[in-house]
Amino acid sequence: MGDDRPAWAQWSFLVPPGELCDWRMVLTYDAAADVGLLAELPGDPPRLAERLGLSEHAVRVVLEALAVWDVVELGDDGAYRLGAAAPGPAAAAVLRHHARSIRNWGTIADRLRGPPPAGHRGDPRGVGIMLDALAVNGRESAPAAVDACLGRVPGARHVLDLGGGHGEYALEFARRGLRVTMQDRPAVIELAGLKSTLAEAGVELFAGDFFETLPASTFDLVFCAGVVYTLGAERNVELFRRVRSLLSAGGSLAVHTFLRGTDPLATLFAVQMLGATGGDSHGEDDHRRWLTQAGYGTIEVQRLPRRPEWLVFATPVE
Numbered sequence: 551m552g553d554d555r556p557a558w559a560q561w562s563f564l565v566p567p568g569e570l571c572d573w574r575m576v577l578t579y580d581a582a583a584d585v586g587l588l589a590e591l592p593g594d595p596p597r598l599a600e601r602l603g604l605s606e607h608a609v610r611v612v613l614e615a616l617a618v619w620d621v622v623e624l625g626d627d628g629a630y631r632l633g634a635a636a637p638g639p640a641a642a643a644v645l646r647h648h649a650r651s652i653r654n655w656g657t658i659a660d661r662l663r664g665p666p667p668a669g670h671r672g673d674p675r676g677v678g679i680m681l682d683a684l685a686v687n688g689r690e691s692a693p694a695a696v697d698a699c700l701g702r703v704p705g706a707r708h709v710l711d712l713g714g715g716h717g718e719y720a721l722e723f724a725r726r727g728l729r730v731t732m733q734d735r736p737a738v739i740e741l742a743g744l745k746s747t748l749a750e751a752g753v754e755l756f757a758g759d760f761f762e763t764l765p766a767s768t769f770d771l772v773f774c775a776g777v778v779y780t781l782g783a784e785r786n787v788e789l790f791r792r793v794r795s796l797l798s799a800g801g802s803l804a805v806h807t808f809l810r811g812t813d814p815l816a817t818l819f820a821v822q823m824l825g826a827t828g829g830d831s832h833g834e835d836d837h838r839r840w841l842t843q844a845g846y847g848t849i850e851v852q853r854l855p856r857r858p859e860w861l862v863f864a865t866p867v868e
C-alpha cells in the first residue's frame with residue numbers, strides 16, 4: 551500500500567514500537583474480508599448487502615472507511631471496487647493475522663487475573679489465517695535459518711520439520727536437496743496436503759500430535775520453529791526428550807525461536823503468547839536448562855539476520 555517495505559514489516563503486529571500500522575484499518579479490513587465483502591467487489595452497498603445477507607448500513611460504513619485508506623474506491627457508477635492500496639495475498643494474510651492479534655491482546659487483563667487462554671485449536675479458520683501469515687514470514691526467514699542448520703550439520707540428509715505448519719521451512723530444506731518429513735497436527739497436515747508445492751518438492755507429511763506420536767525414522771536434523779515459545783517449561787522438556795530418540799548419531803535439534811532479553815520484539819512477542827497460548831519468549835538460560843534435563847550435551851545459540859529470530863542447537867549426550 552504505497553510502501554516498499556516487505557509485508558511483514560508493514561502489516562504485522564510484531565514490529566518495533568512506533569512502526570505499527572493503523573489498527574482501525576486492520577480491524578475494518580479483517581471484518582470485510584471475514585464476511586466475504588472484498589471478494590464480492592465490485593458492487594454497491596445495497597446489492598452487496600443483499601447478496602451476502604449483511605446489514606446494508608454496516609456495509610456502507612465499512613466501505614466508506616476502507617476508502618479512507620484507498621483499500622477500496624468508489625466509482626462514478628456508485629459501485630465500490632478494490633482500490634490502489636488493496637493488499638495483495640501476502641499483505642492480506644499478515645493483516646488478518648494482525649487483526650487476530652489485536653483481539654488476542656484484548657484478553658491480557660484476563661491473563662493477569664489468572665485463567666489460561668482458551669486457545670485456537672477448535673477454530674480451523676483461525677489456524678488457517680495464522681498459518682497463511684506465518685508462511686509470509688517463513689518465506690523470508692527460511693533461507694538464513696536453513697543456511698545456519700546446514701552450517702551446523704553439513705552432512706545432513708534427512709530432516710524433520712516438527713510443527714512445520716505452512717511448510718515454508720520444509721520447502722527450503724527440500725530445495726537444498728534434503729529428504730524432508732514434516733509433522734503437524736492432523737488438521738494442519740490436511741491443509742498442507744492440499745499444497746501442490748509441498749507434494750512437488752517431495753515433502754513427506756506426517757500427521758499427529760508430537761506428544762503422542764512421532765515418525766518411525768531417525769533424522770540428522772530435527773528443525774522445530776515457532777513451537778517452543780507456545781509451551782511452558784514442563785512441556786518443552788518433554789518435547790526435547792521425545793525428539794532426542796529421533797536423532798541419528800551426530801544429529802542435532804535446531805529450535806528456531808525468539809529469546810527473551812535479546813530484542814524488544816521478543817519482549818513484545820511474550821504478550822502475544824500470554825494471550826494466545828500461555829507461552830512465553832523463553833530465555834537462553836531456560837533453553838539450556840531444559841535441554842540439559844532432557845539429555846542434551848552440546849548446546850549453542852546463533853542469532854539469525856531477521857529480528858528477533860534465533861536458533862538453539864542441541865546434540866544428545868552420547
Ligand SMILES: C[S@@+](CC[C@H](N)C(=O)[O-])C[C@H]1O[C@@H](n2cnc3c(N)ncnc32)[C@H](O)[C@@H]1O
Binds near residue numbers: 684715
Ligand atoms: C506457530 S506455528 C509455527 C509454524 C512454523 N513452524 C513456523 O515457524 O512458522 C506452530 C505449529 O506447531 C504445530 N503444533 C503445535 N503443537 C503441536 C503438537 N502438539 N503436535 C504437532 N504439531 C503441533 C501447530 O499446529 C502449528 O502448525
